[in-house]
Amino acid sequence: MKKQSINKAKLGAFVLIATTLLIVGLYYIGSKKNIFHSTINVSAEFNNVNGLVAGNNVRFNGINVGTIGKVYSSSDTTIKVDFTIDKSSTKYIFQNAIASIGTDGLLGNKLINISPGKGISKSVEEGSVFNTLNPIQMDNALRTLTLTNDNLKVITDNLKGVSEKFNNNNSLWHLLTDSVLAENVRNAVVRFKVTGDNTAVITGDLSKIVKDIKLGKGSVGALLTDTSFSHTLNQTIVNIHSISDSVAIISGNFKSISNNLKNGKGSVGTLLTDTMFVHNLNQSLLNVKEGAGNFNQDMIALRHSWPFKKYFKTQDKEKAKK
Amino acid sequence: MKSSALNRLLVETGELYSFAVRFFREGFRPRYEIAELIRQCFYIGNKTLPLVGLTGFIMGLVITIQSHPSLEAFGAQSWLPSVVSVSLVREIVPVITALICAGKIGSGIGAELGSMKVTEQIDAMEVSGTNPFKYLVVTRVFAAMLMLPLLIIVCDTISLYGSFLGTNMKQVITFHLFVNQVFEKLSFGDVLPSIIKSFFFGFAIGIIGCFKGFNTTNGTEGVGRAANSAVVACTFVVFIIDLMAAQIADILHIT
Numbered sequence: 001m002k003k004q005s006i007n008k009a010k011l012g013a014f015v016l017i018a019t020t021l022l023i024v025g026l027y028y029i030g031s032k033k034n035i036f037h038s039t040i041n042v043s044a045e046f047n048n049v050n051g052l053v054a055g056n057n058v059r060f061n062g063i064n065v066g067t068i069g070k071v072y073s074s075s076d077t078t079i080k081v082d083f084t085i086d087k088s089s090t091k092y093i094f095q096n097a098i099a100s101i102g103t104d105g106l107l108g109n110k111l112i113n114i115s116p117g118k119g120i121s122k123s124v125e126e127g128s129v130f131n132t133l134n135p136i137q138m139d140n141a142l143r144t145l146t147l148t149n150d151n152l153k154v155i156t157d158n159l160k161g162v163s164e165k166f167n168n169n170n171s172l173w174h175l176l177t178d179s180v181l182a183e184n185v186r187n188a189v190v191r192f193k194v195t196g197d198n199t200a201v202i203t204g205d206l207s208k209i210v211k212d213i214k215l216g217k218g219s220v221g222a223l224l225t226d227t228s229f230s231h232t233l234n235q236t237i238v239n240i241h242s243i244s245d246s247v248a249i250i251s252g253n254f255k256s257i258s259n260n261l262k263n264g265k266g267s268v269g270t271l272l273t274d275t276m277f278v279h280n281l282n283q284s285l286l287n288v289k290e291g292a293g294n295f296n297q298d299m300i301a302l303r304h305s306w307p308f309k310k311y312f313k314t315q316d317k318e319k320a321k322k
Numbered sequence: 323m324k325s326s327a328l329n330r331l332l333v334e335t336g337e338l339y340s341f342a343v344r345f346f347r348e349g350f351r352p353r354y355e356i357a358e359l360i361r362q363c364f365y366i367g368n369k370t371l372p373l374v375g376l377t378g379f380i381m382g383l384v385i386t387i388q389s390h391p392s393l394e395a396f397g398a399q400s401w402l403p404s405v406v407s408v409s410l411v412r413e414i415v416p417v418i419t420a421l422i423c424a425g426k427i428g429s430g431i432g433a434e435l436g437s438m439k440v441t442e443q444i445d446a447m448e449v450s451g452t453n454p455f456k457y458l459v460v461t462r463v464f465a466a467m468l469m470l471p472l473l474i475i476v477c478d479t480i481s482l483y484g485s486f487l488g489t490n491m492k493q494v495i496t497f498h499l500f501v502n503q504v505f506e507k508l509s510f511g512d513v514l515p516s517i518i519k520s521f522f523f524g525f526a527i528g529i530i531g532c533f534k535g536f537n538t539t540n541g542t543e544g545v546g547r548a549a550n551s552a553v554v555a556c557t558f559v560v561f562i563i564d565l566m567a568a569q570i571a572d573i574l575h576i577t
Contacts, residue, residue, distance in 0.1 A: 007360075007361070007364045008360060008364070010364065010368050011360060011363055011364040011368055014367050014368050014371060014472065014476075015367070015472060017476065018471075018473070018475045018476045019472070019475075021479050022475045022517070025478075025479075025508075026510070026513065028501075029505055029508050029509060029513065031505075032506060032508075055509070
């Protein structure tokens, strides 16, 4: 009877241990599949899900936050994916986040990656629909690779042709094997070096000059750093400004004067624009000319008349003496 | 000769089927032999546990060591825990445990009931008013059905620990990371089918052992033959059930 009870205790321990192991194991599996967490249901629509199936993971910036619930066609071009997100993770997943189909490793399971969108938005809630990015498709990538390969082939063919030309052309080899040329090149390099050294010295000097200017040494430095000078310069500029204003006023006046002249306003304007006056003036000048001619004749007649004859003779004699 | 062998197989299958039907008819009807059931549970469960545990440990260790080179060829050593754990939990541990139980329990039941049969203890039991079928067959079959799943769960745990040690032989992995990786890949679809099929393993082992023992003839010589044929039949049926379970799980997409 005593033996029987010991057997029962051992049996009880075995059964309890095994049952506990089962429960713990199932709990662990369930917790990995988010079965015992409170979750929210969200969805996203894709053009192509690349073999995503129910039970795959949902990741937010690389952390597992949920699982795929259901994948089905919602129209002829879109596939709708319903998935759950752990409620504790929803605080930092916003409604403008972007869902994309990715792969766990190179050959692993498909999964949905959620990455944050730009800007500010509300946190996700029950029934939110994510924006999506279309997945990278392997066949597209391979197609591009084929194109690249073709281009590469053309490029290598060209390179081959170029190298053949190099091989067949002797002048290039002469160029490469000419020792005199090499010596020249070496000398040139030495000169380059000397020039470079000089340049360094010049640069140093320039740098010193600039430093001096900064410190206010020399006339340029004084010019640039003297604050009173700048004040004076400022004043000068103000003066120039006022002068130029005056000039502007003057030129404005000139303009109005010239306008007036053009339109015949004022005495000068009349002078310039009145054609009748010009005619009269002409006539007057002709009269003056005629009068002057007559006056000249009178004067010559006067010279030859007796009271003045002696005076003119004496004058001629003195001129001849000189 | 050939037709008689085929005939014997068909007759035996028919008899086994009617034996199973009788088990279901009598098993669920009172009165229940609870004390005897617990005693059988102890013998089948506790007494088999060390053997099963050791085998499971070695299997976990060996499968891990053997899988390492092929995974290493892909540079996928980090997948070792998840790959090994799925194959252990889904297939290797249930089948190995069932085979060991077929060897130990099937033969044990066959020999025990066979010797009781040839020494006419079963007839004496019937005369004394005890239902020998209820007392001997129903308790043993139920005990096997209840204990096999528990044995498999414990064996899963032990073999996963063996796999942890095996993984640590080739690379360094903490126990925490190992557990994380194992449960990362395991799903209910891996665990539940293996538990459910282990009920059928237990039933098959119990019912075949009892059938062979109950139908022992030809004296003590027949006892040995009954034990032997019980082991052979149990092993065979375990694989048949495993095949069916795999196909059903595949059809139902339980992966």
